[in-house]
Amino acid sequence: MRIQVSKRQRFEIFKRDEFACVYCGSHPPDALLEVDHVHPVADGGDNDPDNLVTACFACNRGKSDVLLSSVPQSLADKAEETAEREAQLRAYYEILQARKDRKDEELWSIADIYMERFGDDSILRARLASIRTFLDRLDYFEVVEAMELATRKMYSRAPAFRYFCGVCWRKIKGDGEQ
Numbered sequence: 343m344r345i346q347v348s349k350r351q352r353f354e355i356f357k358r359d360e361f362a363c364v365y366c367g368s369h370p371p372d373a374l375l376e377v378d379h380v381h382p383v384a385d386g387g388d389n390d391p392d393n394l395v396t397a398c399f400a401c402n403r404g405k406s407d408v409l410l411s412s413v414p415q416s417l418a419d420k421a422e423e424t425a426e427r428e429a430q431l432r433a434y435y436e437i438l439q440a441r442k443d444r445k446d447e448e449l450w451s452i453a454d455i456y457m458e459r460f461g462d463d464s465i466l467r468a469r470l471a472s473i474r475t476f477l478d479r480l481d482y483f484e485v486v487e488a489m490e491l492a493t494r495k496m497y498s499r500a501p502a503f504r505y506f507c508g509v510c511w512r513k514i515k516g517d518g519e520q
């Protein structure tokens with residue numbers, strides 16, 4: 343019976359699940375991640391990506407009948423585990439960085455709408471912080487829409503930004519009522 347999941351496939355599954363255990367949400371460096379067969383191999387489950395999920399060691403072994411932690415670990419295994427932990431942590435940080443880059447890009451594209459409208463090449467730090475808050479709580483397109491509306495309606499900086507904030511807060515409160 344072939345159950346081995348290659349390192350490459352393992353990291354593809356981790357990446358798809360954003361390096362978090364699907365059962366408890368833990369991630370590196372706190373958790374050592376493994377690939378879990380949703381439909382167990384013993385019952386005919388295979389290595390199809392649909393059958394594989396990211397699980398931390400604790401969640402994955404918790405459902406297994408073999409308690410591996412009771413098996414003494416050889417030095418080679420220990421080195422292997424350390425290498426695996428480091429590889430997982432590196433890949434996880436790459437994902438965090440990519441997520442941050444995407445957020446920054448979104449942030450500046452909205453600030454650009456505002457700056458272009460008033461012919462500015464800078465924006466107040468506090469305003470940037472407000473846009474970031476809205477991006478955390480609304481979809482990117484909702485925030486773009488609010489800024490486009492505000493800069494169309496208002497003819498000077500402060501009222502336009504106030505209007506933009508008002509629209510965003512209304513959207514946030516509206517979402518909360520659903």
Ligand SMILES: [Zn+2]
Pocket residue numbers: 363364365366367368397398399400401402
């Ligand atoms: Zn877990």
